[in-house]
Amino acid sequence: MAVQSSGKSGLVVESIADQLYRILCDRIVTGAFAPGARLDPGAIAAEFGVSRTPVRDALARLEHDQLIETRPRSGTFVARPGVRDVHEVCQLRKGIEWVATGLAASLMPADRIADLRAEAVEALRAVEKGDFEPFFASDFRIHREIVAATGNDRLVRARGSVEPFVAWLRILGATGPHRARGSTERHLQILDAMAARDVAAAQEAAAVHLDEVEEWTVADMDSNAIST
Template sequence: MTALPLDRPKSLTARAFDRLLHSIVHGEIAYGTMLSEKAVAETFGTSKTPIREAFFQLQSLGLVEIQPQRGCYVPFPTIDKVRELCELRIELESYALGLSMERGQARLLEALSSPFAEMEKMRDGYQRETYHTLDQDFHKAFFVACGNSLLAEVYGSVDPRIQALRANFSSPNEQLFEVSRNEHAAIVQAVADRNLESATATIRDHINRVRDIYSEGIETRKPLDPTLAHL
């Protein structure tokens, strides 16, 4: 068997995909943006082929729409799509939480406590992008000890859409930031108390509140100022 190098560089398509994905889920490429193969290729210093292939991969994640003869469009989600995504989040996260509390409560608590401790440090100095990353880590922790890799895989397939919503429609209301922190604290406490009913109820309320914030942003058809954020 021919030996292969362990650290093969990523293909141009993979690198283009990674850069575009990062820009979309962090709100650097906002909803409503039209992406040109030619312009993106020039920016990345490559041909249009890997850019076109990266666009197709992004479309498979539900992040863009490829419009023939026009380019690649980052669409505004509809209120119905946000509702559907939030309903799916509630079911996936609640189920994974239940499995994790049953199969690895100590490991789950450790996975939740780490990002939450960092969130607590932001009381006197809120940092938008850092908080978003911690929020993502917190919710993904539900899947750490669930013992079901397929469940985690399904959540991972929709996670980029969740991140993009956070980045585009975060609320600048500092009071809501405190509400969010309190909800995360309640989930950690419920897990520590082995109170699954309380934990899942808080998850449901938390995601439904976020759904309402996103829906309000969509109704105005304008992402909130990315320099002012909460969730």
């Protein structure tokens, strides 16, 4: 596996362990590695032509993110998300995004708020035609850009730490497209309050939205029987 560099400078921008982490994380959150699947470090090292050291480093990061688990005398396995995981991730999101929404309501440029709103409306029209991918893309961008607008690198990193888990649940069917309309309505409330520079209203809409997401996700997990 080649180490990526920044071009002529030759500076390393991503280590082998980082690349492995990104690839393996993508395989988990897209469902290529199913919940409960066993991961063989030796096979991974052989596939990418690397030593076991960066593989161990990548797996350690995945375990830290709670995407995999190591069982004594059994091996390493893709985790099975449960209701407790959903509650914990949603609590973290509420703390991060409530603060971020308040800051973004003052800091995000009006034209960017308008762009996100227009994208959300178009995505809902696509949902009504049976195409849910624009909604998922819009949902991801709205939450990501609200946090990014704060200019707070620690908030951005904290939000980024839960993004793989959120995407994973979506692939597993625990955040189904049936809730697209409800989520879009909340997104529009948040964006409209931000456009009006109404910090309190934006934060209230964000809090209600994330409470609903938690409730819907737990209900979907029960109906899809994906939790342990």
